[in-house]
Amino acid sequence: MSKDGNPYDLSILKKVFAFAKPYKGTFFLVTLTAIGVSAFAVARPKFLQLAIDFGIQKNDSEILLKFVLLMLLSLVLEVTSQLTFIYYSNWLGQHIVKDIRSQLFKRILNFKMQYYDNSAVGRLVTRSVNDVEKIAEIFSQGLFMIISDLLKMLVIIIFMLITSWKLTFIVLAVMPIIVYATRVFHKKMKVAFEEVRTEVSNLNTFVQEHISGMKIVQLFAREDSEFEKFQQINEKHKNGWIKTVWYNSIFFPIAELSGSLAFGLIVWYGGLNSIQGDAITLGIITSFIQLTNMLFRPLRQIADKFNTLQMGMVASRRVFNVLETEEAIVENITDTLENVKGAIQFENVKFSYVKDEEVLKGISFEVKAGQTVAIVGSTGAGKSTIVNLLNRFYEINGGTIKIDDTDIHNLSLENLRSHIAVVLQDVFLFADTIYNNITLKDETISEEEVIGASKEIGVHDFIMQLPGGYQYNVKERGTMLSSGQRQLISFLRAYVSKPRILILDEATSSIDSYSEQLIQDATDKITKGRTSIVIAHRLATIQNADVILVMDQGKIVEKGTHQELLQHKNGYYKNLYEVQFAVQEAS
Numbered sequence: 196m197s198k199d200g201n202p203y204d205l206s207i208l209k210k211v212f213a214f215a216k217p218y219k220g221t222f223f224l225v226t227l228t229a230i231g232v233s234a235f236a237v238a239r240p241k242f243l244q245l246a247i248d249f250g251i252q253k254n255d256s257e258i259l260l261k262f263v264l265l266m267l268l269s270l271v272l273e274v275t276s277q278l279t280f281i282y283y284s285n286w287l288g289q290h291i292v293k294d295i296r297s298q299l300f301k302r303i304l305n306f307k308m309q310y311y312d313n314s315a316v317g318r319l320v321t322r323s324v325n326d327v328e329k330i331a332e333i334f335s336q337g338l339f340m341i342i343s344d345l346l347k348m349l350v351i352i353i354f355m356l357i358t359s360w361k362l363t364f365i366v367l368a369v370m371p372i373i374v375y376a377t378r379v380f381h382k383k384m385k386v387a388f389e390e391v392r393t394e395v396s397n398l399n400t401f402v403q404e405h406i407s408g409m410k411i412v413q414l415f416a417r418e419d420s421e422f423e424k425f426q427q428i429n430e431k432h433k434n435g436w437i438k439t440v441w442y443n444s445i446f447f448p449i450a451e452l453s454g455s456l457a458f459g460l461i462v463w464y465g466g467l468n469s470i471q472g473d474a475i476t477l478g479i480i481t482s483f484i485q486l487t488n489m490l491f492r493p494l495r496q497i498a499d500k501f502n503t504l505q506m507g508m509v510a511s512r513r514v515f516n517v518l519e520t521e522e523a524i525v526e527n528i529t530d531t532l533e534n535v536k537g538a539i540q541f542e543n544v545k546f547s548y549v550k551d552e553e554v555l556k557g558i559s560f561e562v563k564a565g566q567t568v569a570i571v572g573s574t575g576a577g578k579s580t581i582v583n584l585l586n587r588f589y590e591i592n593g594g595t596i597k598i599d600d601t602d603i604h605n606l607s608l609e610n611l612r613s614h615i616a617v618v619l620q621d622v623f624l625f626a627d628t629i630y631n632n633i634t635l636k637d638e639t640i641s642e643e644e645v646i647g648a649s650k651e652i653g654v655h656d657f658i659m660q661l662p663g664g665y666q667y668n669v670k671e672r673g674t675m676l677s678s679g680q681r682q683l684i685s686f687l688r689a690y691v692s693k694p695r696i697l698i699l700d701e702a703t704s705s706i707d708s709y710s711e712q713l714i715q716d717a718t719d720k721i722t723k724g725r726t727s728i729v730i731a732h733r734l735a736t737i738q739n740a741d742v743i744l745v746m747d748q749g750k751i752v753e754k755g756t757h758q759e760l761l762q763h764k765n766g767y768y769k770n771l772y773e774v775q776f777a778v779q780e781a782s
Contacts, residue, residue: 207511208338211330214291225284229343231276233350236489238269240482241354247478280343281335288334296327299518307524308588309548316403321396322517329510337504344493344500351490355483359475361468362483365460366490373453373494380446384502387438392509394432401428454491458484524587530605532598535614535695536564537726539585544594546584554580556749557594562742564599567727569737571768572746578730582698585728586612598696616694620701622685624673629658630665632673633688640691648691653716654683690721697727734772743768 215222242265250259300323355363405412405421412421465480539562546555555577562568570578583589584596587608596603603611624632634640645665649655657680661667673681689697715736731737738757745753745760745768753760753768760768 207508207515208333210515211291211295211333211511214294215287217294218287218290221283221287221290225280225287225339228276228280228283229339229346232273232280232343233347235269235273235276236347237350237354237486239266239273240485240489242266242269243485244358244476244478244482247481248476249478252477280339284339285331285335288331291334292327292331295330295514295518296323299323299327299514302518302520305524306520307590308583310520312548316400318396318400319517320403321399322514325395325399326392326510326514329507330514331507332503333507333511337500337507340500341497341504344497348490348493351486355486355490359465359479359483362461362465362475362479365464366457366483366487369453369457369460370494372456373450373491376446376449376453377494377497380442383442384439385505387435387442388502388506389509391432391435391439392506392513394428394435397428398432401425450491450494454488457487457491461487524590524608526607527605528607530601531610532601532606532614536599537614537695538562538564538597538599539696539726539728540595540597540600541581542595542597544584544596545592546580546589547592548589553592554749555584555591558746558749558751559594560744560751560754562726562728564726565724566741567722567729567739569729569731569740569743570746571731571734571737571743571771575748576746577749578746579700582617582700582728582730585696585698586615586617614694615696615698616689616692617698617700618682618685618689622673622678622681624669624676624681624684626668626671628663628666628668629661629684632669632684633665633691635688637692645687645691649687651720652683652687652690654687657683695725697722697725699727699729699731701730701732734768734775 242262246259246262246266249255250262303319303323352363352367355366401424405425412418461480461483465475465483468475469477469480541558541560543557543559544555545553545557547553558577558581560568570581572578580589584591585603587603598606598611598614630642630645633645642665646655649658658664658667667675669675669681669684673684676684719739729737729740734757737743740757743753743755743757743760744751745766747767753763753766760766761772763769
């Protein structure tokens with residue numbers, strides 16, 4: 196509902212129809228056929244009236260045949276117009292939906308990470324799939340159908356008035372009943388459908404989240420409690436639909452009763468007048484019965500179409516809320532990185548995910564081109580935040596980040612990220628082949644390069660042992676592979692992109708010792724000549740780093756080589772190393 200309380204927000208319709216501009220020809224055709232449907236629909240009862248009055252009543256077979264053929268012709272034209280109208284209104288709706296969905300997904304692709312931190316995935320899926328599909332119904336079953344029906348009703352009423360104003364008055368006297376019932380039904384259904392859409396969104400969010408986290412649910416034996424929560428949401432969803440069923444079960448019998456009442460009055464009054472020799476003939480009575488049915492039928496159905504229009508507008512409002520969300524990173528492109536060496540500078544960088552709660556408290560450090568820099572520290576110290584800021588997933592609150600003395604805020608995101616490759620602890624693989632997960636369908640990376648790179652880092656043998664080798668489908672999120680194998684694929688994906696800056700964010704924290712050794716060997720190979728940032732809990736993996744940065748509570752508290760840091764008496768790094776060493780000795 197719009198801010199002024201009007202259930203139909205015309206500004207939303209304007210936004211939707213703006214997407215129809217490229218299809219003006221089709222829009223005009225749909226409008227033309229809607230007029231045709233109305234004109235040809237009214238022609239049939241008129242020809243029926245003439246056939247009865249001048250053919251059957253006067254025993255003139257030639258006149259009868261003439262009007263029967265005209266009825267057949269008008270029927271063919273009406274059906275042709277109806278077919279064209281239905282097909283092209285749906286065609287128009289689907290093309291507009293395709294354009295809206297494309298623009299929506301493009302918008303989603305460019306949102307800041309902070310937007311996803313605060314948005315449920317299930318709701319975004321609902322906006323992109325269910326809600327967008329409802330917009331198509333504005334054209335296929337909503338607005339165009341309503342306009343066509345209203346036009347048909349207007350033509351019918353005008354024709355009835357011309358034919359017999361008395362019978363028309365009887366029909367119009369009954370109409371307020373169904374009009375009032377339609378209005379009440381329409382308001383009730385508006386509220387019910389709002390509730391249904393909310394519960395559908397909640398249901399999508401719950402199911403998507405719990406299917407993704409099914410392992411946790413089962414590991415902690417939470418099946419029964421989660422099923423109970425699902426039952427509650429499912430019950431609310433059912434109750435929302437039951438309301439719509441209840442309103443329908445009341446409205447449609449009232450509509451049928453109104454139509455039957457009108458038929459009875461027409462036959463009674465028209466019959467009396469015909470017997471008394473008035474101008475109302477048997478043909479007029481017959482045509483009025485048919486016209487009344489044609490008048491009441493769209494009036495009964497128009498409530499459904501208004502509901503379809505309402506649902507489409509509710510869905511449109513939600514979709515446009517996403518489309519109009521200003522969460523994309525603003526690009527102020529004044530520089531371009533070319534022939535990147537990989538020197539990195541953080542100068543007094545401050546950042547907070549939540550306002551007034553700084554995660555980085557003015558950190559400064561420099562990484563020379565080709566150096567390997569390790570970052571260590573406790574959970575929440577700000578290590579991964581450095582990676583996020585270097586890739587501009589989030590905007591800093593203060594300070595400057597530079598690559599090769601160029602402020603990254605003056606670069607396009609594409610140019611910046613094309614020189615950086617990241618291997619994360621939580622590896623995401625698409626439901627696709629190993630080859631496509633490595634290249635991400637980048638046509639500039641050849642199969643020979645992929646195979647060569649995999650041989651260099653020692654993962655070719657394990658890939659070839661899988662059914663289909665590089666064409667093996669890893670299924671959703673790579674569930675067909677072990678965590679170590681997924682990590683190796685992720686590592687190879689970063690390697691083949693030939694980055695100038697390589698970031699390993701806890702890349703060996705959740706894998707076996709064999710896979711860790713493979714990655715360690717590969718790391719030694721690919722970091723040579725490249726700037727590398729390694730974030731690790733296992734200090735054994737970063738002892739050969741050129742520089743180690745030790746972080747604590749958003750600050751760099753120590754800096755130096757492994758040997759230099761071990762010399763710090765009661766130093767943070769030394770204490771951390773001794774604890775890990777003692778644990779390893781004990782095991």
